[in-house]
Amino acid sequence: MTAYLITSVSIVGAAPTDLLIRDGVVAEVGPGLSAPDAVVVDGTGLVALPGLVDLHTHLREPGREDAETVESGSRAAALGGYTAVCAMANTSPVADTAGVVEQVWRLGREAGLVDVQPVGAVTVGLAGERLAELGAMADSAARVRIFSDDGHCVADPLLMRRALEYVKAFDGIIAQHAEEPRLTEGAQMHEGEVSTRLGLIGWPAVAEEAIIARDVLLAEHVGSRLHVCHVSTAGSVEVLRQAKARGVRVTAEVTPHHLLLTDERAETYDPVFKVNPPLRTADDIAALRSALADGVIDVIATDHAPHAVEDKECEWAYARPGMLGLETALSIALDVLGPEWDLIAERMSRTPARIAGLTGHGVDPAPGVPANLTVIDPAARRTIEPAELASRSRNTPYARMTLPGRIVATFLRGEPTVLDGKAVK
Amino acid sequence: MIRHLLSGADLDADTATEILDTAAEMATVAGREIKKLPALRGRTVVNLFYEDSTRTRISFEAAAKRLSADVINFSAKGSSVAKGESLKDTALTLQAMGADAVVVRHPASGAPHRLANWVDGSVVNAGDGTHEHPTQALLDAYTMRARLGRLAGLSVAVVGDVLHSRVARSNVLLLSTLGAKVTLVGPPTLIPVDIAGALAPGTDVSYDLDAVLPDVDVVMMLRVQRERMKDSYFPSAREYSRRYGLDGPRMRRLPEHAIVMHPGPMNRGMEITPEVADSPRSTIVEQVTNGVSVRMAVLYLLLGGNNR
Structure with a gap:
């Protein structure tokens, strides 16, 4: 299982730190983490929830x-x-x-x-x-x-x-x-x-x-x-x-x-x-x-x-x-x-x-908890285009509205489902 | 000129007056031996009717034919609509046939607005659900002006099932634009919420017909469907007539000059008695005649007849 190191990310709005995901859980949290085998995600300016x-x-x-x-x-x-x-x-x-x-x-x-x-x-x-x-x-x-x-x-x-x-x-x-x-x-x-x-x-x-x-x-x-x-x-x-x-x-x-x-x-x-x-x-x-x-x-x-x-x-x-x-x-x-x-x-x-009653979800990223988390770029703004949505349907009421924030990455039990703002599979 | 006529709110005072003035010119055609003008020769007008409405459809048909337009009647019955074709597909079909104007009657409020997104031609709302019927309001205004000489300052009572009435909505909007004062009268169950805020700020509401009658220039009776009883809007036809029907004694409470209108079809004995409907005050037959002139004016102006 690939490990992921998210650097300089703000966990729920706190001061930026590094966050290491390994074997389905948050393995470590703290500044200056090093994990040579891990894929690095630059979390500068991003927020993890x-x-x-x-x-x-x-x-x-x-x-x-x-x-x-x-x-x-x-x-x-x-x-x-x-x-x-x-x-x-x-x-x-x-x-x-x-x-x-x-x-x-x-x-x-x-x-x-x-x-x-x-x-x-x-x-x-x-x-x-x-x-x-x-x-x-x-x-x-x-x-x-x-x-x-x-x-x-x-x-x-x-x-x-x-x-x-x-x-x-x-x-x-x-x-x-x-x-x-x-x-x-x-x-x-x-x-x-x-x-x-x-x-x-x-x-x-x-x-x-x-x-x-x-x-x-x-x-x-x-x-x-x-x-x-x-x-x-x-x-x-x-x-x-x-x-x-x-x-x-x-x-x-x-x-x-x-x-x-x-x-x-x-x-x-x-x-x-x-x-x-x-x-x-x-x-x-x-x-x-x-x-x-x-x-x-x-x-x-x-x-x-x-x-x-x-x-x-x-x-x-x-x-x-x-x-x-x-x-x-x-x-x-x-x-x-x-x-x-x-x-x-x-x-x-x-x-x-x-x-x-979903245990393992809704827990802030911290050492030992299941790595179910998402990483947001709060400074990004995007214009909603119905044709670009992943849903099979197009009935968004926000078409052509410009809204704040963009999901950069999402992890489900340590596996990325979204990276660089794109679905992994 | 506006491109579509979907709502009474589409008309400002100048545009509405231009339509009424043009209708007066069109009315002179009806008095001629040959009731026809060449204005819309070669233009195609489609009457797209999803509801039975013989009187409105033939009024539009007569109007278009007197302007020499080609008229296609497309009724929901026996057409592809009955086979489940969507409004959009029907619109694209009419578009492909080169319809210059589509006159649409539809049971769903807002259907003409949807249609206007899908066709290049002009869309005329000939009555949509419980929303609006702007050419009816124009012919009513035309009739009032013809009988009473003006619209500004008139006091108009609109009586009956306002909640479900597209005629009432269009009349409130248009008459207010033209400076008349509208009072809506009916049982509280049949007066929609926030009507003044929704349509025109000066609109009044009264639940007491007798109190309103002595001060009006026009009383417009709306058709009230007996089926409304089943939904408890009122207890019985008899009680409705007693409280809100216009009969002889009530008519005599009106000022000498006041007129009685009804968009038809009437429920004689329900909202209006035969004595009133057939009295000299009644403009009901004139309204039908004026309807053709007004619809001629609308089609003529929407299709740019004045620029040719």
Whole structure:
């Protein structure tokens, strides 16, 4: 196994030092290291972070391999600085059995670019009617701990209660897509001034907030862990703030796009900006940013949602919701938070790894820890060109935007997946 | 002149007035024995209709034919659209056939905006989803100006299902641009959120039709679909009519000179009674006539007829 010596690199924003990777682990950290057999990576001006961990990725395989595969999505993840991603269950067939989650897990191992941790469906076929075999998925080779019907809300309160209770047996967690379905029938974008102007059916903030309020009460009642996917409104932040203050075991994520883009993007009717939950207002963005800084929101998760061209090059109402995120998330975080490396490491690596139970990830580079890390050039600026992305799909909302930061290298258990800003395989 | 007509917001006061003035000239053609001008000879206008709308389609068809354009009617039924062809592929097909203008009616809001990205010709929005219907607003403005002599300073009540109405959105935008004052009237469930901020700052909202009627110059009744009851927008057709329908006694609350408009098709007995629809105040038939003149003006100006 090749050894790598990264010289003069700042580990999570600290003073520059050398970092030696050997045999899958961080072997040594300190100034003036020498390792004649090692490949040297000049880390001057660069920052090393624990490899990023995404709690919310759609890899589309099995079922929509034209939009993304486990391999292409893994490559996109590595290029974005990730060493682990949690693959959502809304594939075809749905990841609601041990067989499907093991298939996704095995495809991830074969691609070998990031650790692909399958998420299991809460209900059979995401239909919201009866529980999937959660225990079988937990006991499978994929060792599923996060369960989510993402794309659909577990709307039935009794079913949600049972799911929250049931997964306690194996320290599982329910990740809820908070959307009251009756309040969002036919919804196309955030309900507000812009939806009124555009004549598109509104998705009211209260449809998210009502479910989060219900679910934190349920989680409190049964003493279970709840994770809230893609929080998008200022009102949701307040519900979460109060629940956390009471000691409810709830965690929450926000996507990069909800931290940066507003509903005004819909004005072109270009469905590349259609996403669920929808882009909200500048006030929501301000509340989400401040919640991310103060910890009411625990995690940045991408909700990377690749879609084939024909599912986006059409009328807004007929387009599928979702946007790419893996290859741009760190740049958005840097843009939104600034070079707050400890905060970025906390929100994009340590906390998501802890929520997902991924040992070996989310640990700052130090002697003896698994060499899952990424190296960033914070001074670089790049212009996003959809055709240059590693994802099979092109539905990035950041096309032709210039964003700060570039991933120079990513290591998974000591093996480079990205070097010189390019995927190794 | 603008290239496409997608929204009432595309028109500034000068452009809108130019269209109305041109429409008045076009109206004189309708009075002639030979109702035809050579202005668009050799130009191709495609009517691309994804929704049934006989009255709008034949209005555009008559307008294009009176200008001597070649007209192709492309209806979603029985065409490749029914076989699942995408809007983009249809656009490229029309483009390849050399369409100079595409008049599009579509159930999805914003479809004409998408289409405009894919064709070189002019796109005219003939009604998209619950978004806009700008030529309807132009013909309404034309009718008001013809009846009342002006638009600036008029007080216009638009009554009914504003939430789902493309006619209401385009009218608010255009009438505000031309200096009229619009009050939207309907049950709170059918008035969209933040309407003034979304469309025009001076727009008022009222839930009380009787309070509004004595002070308006124009009352425009919108079609209200009975199916809205199923979604609990209002409890019953009877209650709707009682609170927001325009009947004889309500009509008599209007000032002497005020006119009653309806974009059609009407639900007689629901939002408007026959007594009102057939009264001298009603401009409903004139609106149809004016629609052809206004659409002639739009096609003429968009296709550069004035530069030839």
